[in-house]
Amino acid sequence: MTVCMMSRGHVVIAALLAAMLAASAAAGHGATLLSSSVPGAFGVRYLPDRAVVTYTVGDPRERAVAARFRLRVLLPEPVRWGFLDREPIADDSLNWLTEDGQVMLALPFGSHRLHLGWAGEPSLPPERAVVPVLADGREVGRLVARFTIDGMEATGEVTVGPGIAALRLDTVGAIDADAVSLAAAGETVGPWTPRDGALVAPERLLIGENPALALNVHAYGLSASPIARVVFEDITAPANVQRVPGDQVPDEALLAEAEAFVDAGGTPVQIEPGSHHDAHGGSCVYSFIGDGSWLEWDLDAPADGSYDLYARVSCGDTGAFRVVAVDGEVPEGLELVAFPGTGGWGHAEGEWWLVRLTGAEGSPAPLELTAGTHRLRVTGVLRKHLNFDFVLLVPHE
Numbered sequence: 001m002t003v004c005m006m007s008r009g010h011v012v013i014a015a016l017l018a019a020m021l022a023a024s025a026a027a028g029h030g031a032t033l034l035s036s037s038v039p040g041a042f043g044v045r046y047l048p049d050r051a052v053v054t055y056t057v058g059d060p061r062e063r064a065v066a067a068r069f070r071l072r073v074l075l076p077e078p079v080r081w082g083f084l085d086r087e088p089i090a091d092d093s094l095n096w097l098t099e100d101g102q103v104m105l106a107l108p109f110g111s112h113r114l115h116l117g118w119a120g121e122p123s124l125p126p127e128r129a130v131v132p133v134l135a136d137g138r139e140v141g142r143l144v145a146r147f148t149i150d151g152m153e154a155t156g157e158v159t160v161g162p163g164i165a166a167l168r169l170d171t172v173g174a175i176d177a178d179a180v181s182l183a184a185a186g187e188t189v190g191p192w193t194p195r196d197g198a199l200v201a202p203e204r205l206l207i208g209e210n211p212a213l214a215l216n217v218h219a220y221g222l223s224a225s226p227i228a229r230v231v232f233e234d235i236t237a238p239a240n241v242q243r244v245p246g247d248q249v250p251d252e253a254l255l256a257e258a259e260a261f262v263d264a265g266g267t268p269v270q271i272e273p274g275s276h277h278d279a280h281g282g283s284c285v286y287s288f289i290g291d292g293s294w295l296e297w298d299l300d301a302p303a304d305g306s307y308d309l310y311a312r313v314s315c316g317d318t319g320a321f322r323v324v325a326v327d328g329e330v331p332e333g334l335e336l337v338a339f340p341g342t343g344g345w346g347h348a349e350g351e352w353w354l355v356r357l358t359g360a361e362g363s364p365a366p367l368e369l370t371a372g373t374h375r376l377r378v379t380g381v382l383r384k385h386l387n388f389d390f391v392l393l394v395p396h397e
Ligand SMILES: [Ca+2]
Pocket: 257, 258, 259, 279, 280, 281, 282, 283, 284, 388, 389, 390
């Protein structure tokens, strides 16, 4: 049996064959991409200057056949160079069968990759490269880049965050911004804007603690990483909330039950009376996750003035992050608020903490509000859950 499929071509054709080839060396089939003297799994991919062949054939010792097998591969032009894995193939081992338009080789058994070129200089993608990651000028990690003929993927974990940072990729030579993608902790960043030898992220980025980065460059025939380094800059740490001593609700506090939110978006939260220990009003909000989901409450300021924001929360994780907005604007310092782990999700005594978000020493400034109703929005980010029992608006002392 001879496997025949696809057309020959000068353009990039991806033709992946995973075929069992019976022993056959029948010559003269013009449309045969591959034919092998032994069975195995074979794939061929045609690129602008080469065909890349992958194959797996069984161990010859079990079959009592020759130490090498013969493979023929159809090429659009006479073969000029080749590699078996990363080793150049000697010219006299590349037998060009003019009538068939095929190159014939004797190859080792096992799993291997061939590059069979008909144009240009012999070349292979680099085996690997290292892309350093800097944060405010300090190296915080290295991405290990692996290459294929189509591009590069560089991955690694970096010791940066949590926080908010500008992000840029320093480039080597010209590169198409659309060919580059970067994911931080699974979130894709982009689109990228070329500027002064770099690609710049569109906005400041929320980064969790020690995110895993995956940098991809889709470009044919790279000889090195086109990204010299990944740079986080202008990093702002999240604001930390402060636990109120004794979890004591301050005088004059205006309370909004978390479960009485007026609007919500994203993944629906859960509310179930009696679900948690000692919830104020008998209920709380849970399964409020950090995937961009948000809740809104209306808070009534009795008079013009400065107010502080508090919340009763529980978190059985190491902590959680929220973005806080008032009337559609994010006040300075509330772009990223870190809530601590409280030792549990609020199912037992001591797992609900009253925390203060603004107005304490080292905290974001109090909110300046006019008399009347204000809309508070809390958005979950960086993947962590946080349970809410109530929020408080308290006149700033
Ligand atoms: Ca409640």
